[in-house]
Amino acid sequence: MTNYLEKLMADYPAISPLQADIQKAADILISCHQTGNKIFTCGNGGSAADAEHMVGELMKGFRSKRALSSSQVREIAKTYPDEASEIARNLQQAIPAISLVSNISLSTAFSNDVNPEYVFAQQIFGLGRPGDVLVALSTSGNSKNVVQAAKVAKAMGIHVIGMTGQSGGELQHHCVATIKAPSSDTARIQELQLPIYHCLCSMIEEAVFP
Helix, strand or coil: CHHHHHHHHHHCHHHHHHHHHHHHHHHHHHHHHHCCCCEEEECCCHHHHHHHHHHHHHCCCCCCCCCCCHHHHHHHHHHCCCCHHHHHHCCCCCCCEEECCCCHHHHHHHHHHCCHHHHHHHHHHHHCCCCCEEEEECCCCCCHHHHHHHHHHHHCCCEEEEEECCCCCCHHHHCCEEEECCCCCHHHHHHHHHHHHHHHHHHHHHHHCC
16 A cells, blocks of 8 residues: 555655645545445535546446455355356446435435535435545535535544645544645646545555455
């Protein structure tokens, strides 16, 4: 795992002061999976795209193929003995992760009927369990719907990892770890956040599927 983090620091010297925060976030995410919990992500605009992107790297093979174990293949074979090999070849091990930006019908209904500032918080309340992790992305750290989700998550015993710009904003006060990209420019923050969460996904994958 150290190699991915060292390479990130070498490729992006500007974020070298964040090494300890990134390692802490990786440790939290790895522990989350090892205890049978799941990861949530949320954000707005470009951060919504990053939230989706991160889930995409977690739910399927990222740097490795993540082949099913022989015991998993045997379980499939109990129900479909003639198709087990084919099914197994077309599945990959997953790190359970859910993007809260994807539920369009729920999001629009809740925003219209209740309060758009709680659109992510409602999903955390309905789906989250103690020990889960919320990765909350906000370049300013002040996105109201992201902050409210972090508050509800913290109240429920869900660990919050914030990914923000250099100020940290309000969000940092509700997080167990905050990774603050060293910029106040939205585009630059997002440019730095992508290699950071790629590194996190690489570290988790290697720890879970060595």
